[in-house]
Amino acid sequence: MSAQNRRRHAVIAAWGYPTVAFIGFLLLWQLVVMVTQVKRFVLPPPLQVLERGFALADLLLAQTPPTVLAIVLGFAGAVLIGIPLAVLMVASRPLEDCFYPLIVGSQGVPKVALAPVLVVWFGFGILPKVILAMLIAFFPVVINTAVGLRSIDPNYLHLVRSMGAPAWRTYTRLLLPSALPQIFAGFKVAMALAIVGGIVGEMVGANSGLGYLLVVANGNLDMALVFAILVWLVFVSLVLVGIIDIAERLSIPWSRDTRSRHLVQVQS
Amino acid sequence: MAFLTQLSVHASAEGRVGGATENGARYQPRTEMIRIENLGKTFTTADGVVTALENIDVTIEEGEFVSIVGPSGCGKSTLLMCIAGLIEASVGSVMVGSQRVSGPFTELGIVFQEALLLDWRSVLGNVLFQIEMRGLDPKAYESRARELLDRVGLGGFEGKKPWELSGGMRQRVAICRALIHDPPLLLMDEPFGALDTLTREQMNVDLQRLCAQTGKTALFITHSISEAVFLSDRVLVMTPRPGRIIADLPIAFAAETRRLSIRTTVEFAEQEKKIYSIFRSIGVLRDE
Numbered sequence: 181m182s183a184q185n186r187r188r189h190a191v192i193a194a195w196g197y198p199t200v201a202f203i204g205f206l207l208l209w210q211l212v213v214m215v216t217q218v219k220r221f222v223l224p225p226p227l228q229v230l231e232r233g234f235a236l237a238d239l240l241l242a243q244t245p246p247t248v249l250a251i252v253l254g255f256a257g258a259v260l261i262g263i264p265l266a267v268l269m270v271a272s273r274p275l276e277d278c279f280y281p282l283i284v285g286s287q288g289v290p291k292v293a294l295a296p297v298l299v300v301w302f303g304f305g306i307l308p309k310v311i312l313a314m315l316i317a318f319f320p321v322v323i324n325t326a327v328g329l330r331s332i333d334p335n336y337l338h339l340v341r342s343m344g345a346p347a348w349r350t351y352t353r354l355l356l357p358s359a360l361p362q363i364f365a366g367f368k369v370a371m372a373l374a375i376v377g378g379i380v381g382e383m384v385g386a387n388s389g390l391g392y393l394l395v396v397a398n399g400n401l402d403m404a405l406v407f408a409i410l411v412w413l414v415f416v417s418l419v420l421v422g423i424i425d426i427a428e429r430l431s432i433p434w435s436r437d438t439r440s441r442h443l444v445q446v447q448s
Numbered sequence: 449m450a451f452l453t454q455l456s457v458h459a460s461a462e463g464r465v466g467g468a469t470e471n472g473a474r475y476q477p478r479t480e481m482i483r484i485e486n487l488g489k490t491f492t493t494a495d496g497v498v499t500a501l502e503n504i505d506v507t508i509e510e511g512e513f514v515s516i517v518g519p520s521g522c523g524k525s526t527l528l529m530c531i532a533g534l535i536e537a538s539v540g541s542v543m544v545g546s547q548r549v550s551g552p553f554t555e556l557g558i559v560f561q562e563a564l565l566l567d568w569r570s571v572l573g574n575v576l577f578q579i580e581m582r583g584l585d586p587k588a589y590e591s592r593a594r595e596l597l598d599r600v601g602l603g604g605f606e607g608k609k610p611w612e613l614s615g616g617m618r619q620r621v622a623i624c625r626a627l628i629h630d631p632p633l634l635l636m637d638e639p640f641g642a643l644d645t646l647t648r649e650q651m652n653v654d655l656q657r658l659c660a661q662t663g664k665t666a667l668f669i670t671h672s673i674s675e676a677v678f679l680s681d682r683v684l685v686m687t688p689r690p691g692r693i694i695a696d697l698p699i700a701f702a703a704e705t706r707r708l709s710i711r712t713t714v715e716f717a718e719q720e721k722k723i724y725s726i727f728r729s730i731g732v733l734r735d736e
Contacts (some may be wrong), residue, residue: 189569304546335560344554345581353580434567434611 188213224404233408239393240412247389248416250306250373254313256417258370261314262321263363265352269322270329283322291315292380309381309389316377319368322364328359364428371424373415390416480634481665482508482531487540489526499690500526504540506684506693508667510632513659515668515676516693517723518686519732524669527691528637531667532558544633554582556633557626561641562712563618565610571597575624582629589628596624600654615645623655627662634666635660641671652678655709660703673727677719678706685726695726 206226209351212218213225220228233240266284269276289302298308332355340350356363390409397405471587487504490497508514516524529535531542533553542549542558557578575593594605597606600620603655610618619639626634639655640648657668658678668677676683677699685695699719701710710716727733 218691238520322662333562335562338529338532339558339560339564340558340581341534341552342554342558343578343581346583349581349583354566357566360568384704432568434609438451 199337207315217395221401221403224407228404229407229411232402232404233411236405236408237275239412240409241388242328243388243390243393244412246306247378247382247391248420250381250389251311251313251420252375253306253310254377255367255371255374257310258317258321259367262318262366262370262395263325266322266325266329267356270348271351283319287319291377295380295384298381302384304387308385309378309391311382312381313374313377317374320366320369320373321363324362324369325359328362328366329355331362360432364432366426367424367428368421371421372417375413375420379413479510479678480507481510481545482506482514482667483543483586485541485543487527487530487537488543489523489530490538491537495670499532499650501537502690502692504691504693506696508665508682510665511638511663512678512681513666514682514684515657515670515680516684516686517676518689518691519727520671522686522688523691524686525637528635528667528669532556532635541658555631555641556635557629557631559619559622559626559634559636559639561638563610563615563622565618565621567610567709569610570606571602571608571610574610574621575628578625578628580667584629590622592693593624593628595669596627597621599658600624611659615643616645616651619643619651620654623658627658634664636666636668638669638671647707648672648675655679656703656706660706673723674711674716677716677723681691683719683723688732690691694730695723697722 209226213223265279267278286421291360294315295308295312298311300313302308329351336354336358337350338355345353377392378389379391382389383395386392390413394406397403397409484504484506487501488499489501490499492498504527506514516527518524526535530537531544531549531553533542533549533551536550544553547555566577569577572590572593575597577590579586579589579593594603594606597603597620600623601616602620602624605613605617610621613621623639626636626720640651643651652675659679666678668679680699683695683697683699684693686692686696687694697719701715724733
């Protein structure tokens with residue numbers, strides 16, 4: 181395959197395949213609606229959804245920033261607390277013994293069920309949404325960072341000890357950079373979860389945002405708008421997770437995931 | 449490969465290069481560098497207590513290149529770790545220079561079997577990693593790093609990333625990293641064990657010249673008898689676990705004769721034969 185062909189192939193792979201898959205999905209949706217003759221207020225056909233979505237595009241766009249802000253702040257909070265906590269747990273056995281059972285145990289609490297409590301505590305502003313998104317996104321950040329820090333070849337640690345390096349320098353120059361692939365894997369899961377947290381937070385108690393809009397549309401049995409919001413949320417999520425994907429490629433070009441992707445795929 | 453063209457960029461070129469004596473030894477031992485006394489190491493495992501090392505008494509002079517050969521699991525890596533202070537000995541003591549080793553010893557360079565490079569740093573950045581971790585100014589060592597890389601045949605590769613290099617090149621970078629701070633002592637734990645035979649032979653030649661020129665004291669661990677004979681002033685032979693030093697053989701080839709051609713000489717074969725016969729006598733090697 182020539183270089184030009186390969187480049188064309190890569191462009192088709194990046195844009196063409198997802199587009200084909202998406203259109204295929206819409207056709208299947210349309211087909212299901214036509215064949216089952218399902219009521220429109222139960223499952224509107226895709227065209228009606230798109231129509232409703234474009235008609236109310238201004239409303240969707242206006243309600244997007246508060247939602248995205250809550251998601252991003254929640255994600256950022258999870259990262260800012262999660263990574264230092266993971267470092268402390270890896271660096272100190274007593275701290276690990278203190279925090280690890282708490283962190284794992286806290287996963288047993290359905291955090292979505294905390295949403296009403298957070299509303300009682302923090303009101304209807306952005307804060308409870310941020311906190312809910314953070315609580316949900318926090319776990320994969322901590323666990324992946326800790327696993328990443330621990331997965332280093334012990335001979336690296338022997339090497340830096342023979343260099344007389346203090347612990348903080350070992351973390352900043354060796355352990356954290358080498359854990360980046362796992363940390364980014366955690367970020368992707370965390371971002372997906374932060375989106376859930378942000379939306380659920382708005383559904384429970386808010387006066388703005390896409391989650392709030394979803395509840396209002398649902399209350400009006402405006403299924404076309406509900407689905408339009410869901411489709412829009414898919415796009416917003418793709419952008420948010422996509423930003424992390426791009427940041428990953430830029431910051432860890434050496435990642436095995438980046439380099440071996442084409443090797444693990446079955447060649448056609 | 450363009451390699452080691454100019455003589456000693458740093459350190460003293462005296463000793464190994466200039467010090468060849470009448471009896472063929474390529475340097476005159478001067479001061480004691482390492483003194484190991486009655487060293488022993490036991491590990492407690494699920495199956496009980498395992499003795500890894502027993503009654504190790506070794507003295508290594510400054511500027512000497514000493515190899516340790518022994519079967520897998522005989523504790524030779526453990527011995528190296530004890531000297532570096534990365535593992536605490538159960539009994540006995542290790543002195544390096546005038547200091548008793550307790551805790552990680554930092555006046556040395558270490559090369560492991562894996563190059564242990566950092567993928568996010570360039571070749572030059574990997575060499576300077578040693579300097580940064582010591583809290584020194586990398587700028588001050590940059591020209592020295594470039595010189596070292598040039599001497600091991602990696603001139604022009606400074607900006608490459610580790611994954612763009614072959615196994616032999618990666619190990620050359622690791623050797624530069626171990627020498628950048630000009631340590632008096634170089635510890636190597638099977639540094640060429642993962643390389644193919646041809647690359648390994650070339651690395652032997654290059655390491656021999658590098659050590660001869662810089663006058664470093666070197667402790668080299670290997671499985672390979674011919675590698676040990678080719679590189680060393682002395683070969684220490686170890687028994688299977690519990691590891692003890694069963695023989696201490698001087699190898700009296702002059703530095704300038706240690707070239708590829710020496711491997712096919714009768715004298716070289718004689719030295720190898722001595723070590724083979726020791727391994728046969730202790731049952732490490734058998735015909736049947």
